[in-house]
Amino acid sequence: MKYLKSLSFQTAPEGGFQRVFDELSQVYAKEDPWGLNLAHAERTLRTVYPLYKNYFKVRLFGQEHVEDRPYIVTGNHTGQIAIDGMLISTAFAAEIKPARILRAMVERFFVSLPFVGAWAAEGGAVLGDRQNCLHLLKQKQSVLVFPEGVKGIAKNTSDHYKLQPFTRGFFRISLASGVPILPVVVIGAEEFFPFVYHPMKLAKMMGLPALPLSLNYLPLPSPVDIHILPAFIPPQELTPESPDKQIDESIEILEKMMEEQIAKGLEMRRPFLLNHRS
Amino acid sequence: MLNYAKTQNLLIIGAAGGLAQITIGLLSKHYPHIHLVGVDSRSMDHLPKKPEVTFIQMSYTRGNFEKIFRDYSFDAVFHLGRLSHTKENDKYTLTQRLDLNVMGTSRILDLSLKFKVQKIITLSTYHVYGxxxxxxxFINEDAPLRASIKYPELRDVTEMDQVATSWMWKHQGEIETLVMRPCNIIGPQINNSITRYLRSRYAPVPIDYNPMFQFIHEFDMARVLIQSMESVPTGIYNIAxxxxxxxxxxxxxxxxxALPMPISLLSPAAKLFKYVWAYPDYLLDYxxxxxxxxxSSLGKYLGNDLYRFKTREALELLKLK
Structure with missing residues (x-):
């Protein structure tokens, strides 16, 4: 029955897009210094949402952990391109109330790309810089970070779902801003491109952060689960200037939480074929 | 701090420029007791004559420039004479721009110190950040100046700023110095690269990038300069x-x-259309x-409600001309 129900094509979130756009227009300025263009973000959401719901068949768990406040949304990076980021952002805009545009922190390489950089900025992406991040959090906006960095997506098939070591920047920003970390685990995105090899030396020679060689360059319709974990508040005894060793101890706790959720998520994921949406 | 009520003589360098003209107009309106001396290497014959304003056509790198300081005993100096990168200034090579902007600024600062000027404001630009x-x-005043990393043609911009700031710290006990780095100044009287670019018919507009800009109306900019002279202490200040x-x-x-096109084609296009579209190719990254x-540093002294013109109003006023 669930399978039959999932065959229906869903083009708009619960309550329709108008509810989402009304909420977004109350929070986000028409002219944003980082280049967010609300009209563009709305058009993108209208385009991506049917794919989110019907192609990737995203299931969202843990909405109850999200309050009406800013977060440093921290995800595991999977898949070869940042489709996971797009799906998380769609979930936070369309499925979580109140709707919000996650400001995805992206690599310098990404923002310098013609067309792509401008398109991403208009959709809310921001150069991953400490100052940018602090400014956004101060304005009560939520940011999306992938602390594994490029290593998270530049993985060979054998390393799928293995969390790469986190960098420390996001954690120090959480300490400096007092904004909690909201861990998010994505399951299903590694199967978008199931057979991948990364010639890292060649990528370096070409000045690219990664160079995935895959059998397919359009993502396969792997069903995706997004798990939102309870907010992680860094220990009070830490400060933004605490030594790396102390920061690393806390990051390890966060990584362990996320690894446990990855293991649980892998157990409960749907089959690749003949799956249902909810 | 300088007090306009007690000020007698004021020097404005770069007096033929649009911003200097507005500054002179506002100063003579609000402080008619101050004698204003405007210096520029360009002709100022067309400018309106006022009894409280003296215009002197002279290059400030010339030997007799010192005579002006000796004759007038200035209380304060507005150095607005930076040679900008407009089409009219195409005739100047980088070496000449370096000489005028860097050596000229150094000379003005040294003369101001020698003749006991109380306060000097030097106009730099946000271009220094690159x-x-x-x-x-947003970029703060303590950020590195990276404009010339990619384009050596912008060396004069960063070096002039660096000369002024290092001089400022060295002599901070003897003379008050402000180095101002404004965002894009626009207005009907301003003739800088960005104003020309915005006004040009069929100027190429990138379709592959869409950067954010800050604009300040020329009138607001002049007001900020005038208020800063009285209310802002020694330091470097962004204005936006x-x-x-x-x-x-x-x-x-x-x-x-607009002529929408990818930026990768803009540089050759800029060279191709240089006679109809005056925008230096080394400014394309902007x-x-x-x-x-x-x-925010300036806001601490002048408040945050500084500007009369909203960005949209300032841009719409460009339509009128």
């Missing part, structure tokens, strides 16, 4: 409103027709990557 993909939003606007939106507001500055 337009780079990894620029944060908190509002920003995308390049495409700005062009749209002005209503000038229409590619955002370079937004924070003026």
């Amino acid at each position: 337009a780079l993909a990894d620029n944060p939003v 409103p908190s509002e920003s606007i995308s390049l495409r939106k700005a062009r749209e507001l002005i209503g000038a027709p 229409v590619r990557f955002s370079c937004l500055i924070s003026s």
Whole structure:
């Protein structure tokens, strides 16, 4: 029955897009210094949402952990391109109330790309810089970070779902801003491109952060689960200037939480074929 | 701090420029007791004559420039005479621009110290920070000056700023010095690269990038300069409103027709169309990557309600001419 129900094509979130756009227009300025263009973000959401719901068949768990406040949304990076980021952002805009545009922190390489950089900025992406991040959090906006960095997506098939070591920047920003970390685990995105090899030396020679060689360059319709974990508040005894060793101890706790959720998520994921949406 | 009520003589360098003209107009209106001396190497014959204003046509790198300081005993100096990168200044090579901007500024500062000027304001530009993909939003005054990393043609811009700031710290006990780095100044009387670019008919507009810009109206800029002389202590200050606007939106507001094209074609196009489109190719990165500055330091002294013109109003006023 669930399978039959999932065959229906869903083009708009619960309550329709108008509810989402009304909420977004109350929070986000028409002219944003980082280049967010609300009209563009709305058009993108209208385009991506049917794919989110019907192609990737995203299931969202843990909405109850999200309050009406800013977060440093921290995800595991999977898949070869940042489709996971797009799906998380769609979930936070369309499925979580109140709707919000996650400001995805992206690599310098990404923002310098013609067309792509401008398109991403208009959709809310921001150069991953400490100052940018602090400014956004101060304005009560939520940011999306992938602390594994490029290593998270530049993985060979054998390393799928293995969390790469986190960098420390996001954690120090959480300490400096007092904004909690909201861990998010994505399951299903590694199967978008199931057979991948990364010639890292060649990528370096070409000045690219990664160079995935895959059998397919359009993502396969792997069903995706997004798990939102309870907010992680860094220990009070830490400060933004605490030594790396102390920061690393806390990051390890966060990584362990996320690894446990990855293991649980892998157990409960749907089959690749003949799956249902909810 | 300088007090206009007790000020007798004031020097304005670069007096033929649009911003200097507005500054002179406002000063003579509000402080008619102050004798204003305007110096520029360009002709000022067309400027309106007023009894409280004396215009002297002279290059400030010339030997007899010192005589002006000796004759007038200035209380304060506005150095607005930076040679900008407009089409009219194409005839100047980088070496000549370096000489005028760097050596000239150094001379003005040294003469101000020698003749016991109380306060000097030097006009620099936000261009010093450079337009780079990894620029944060917003850039503070202590950020490195990276404009000339990619384009050596911008060396005069950064070196002039560095000369002024290092001189400022060295002599901070003897003379008050402000180095101002404003965002894009626009207005009907301003003839800088960005104003020309915004106004040009069929100027190429990138379709592959859409950077954010900050604009300050020429009148607001002049008011900030005048107020800073009395109220702002020694230091480096960015000047920009908190509002920003995308390049495409700005062009749209002005209503000038655009030639949409990818930036990769813009550089050759700029060379090809240089006779009809005056925008130096080494400034192209400024229409590619955002370079937004924070003026919170200035806000501490002048307040945050500084500007009369909203960004949209300032842009729409460009339509009128």
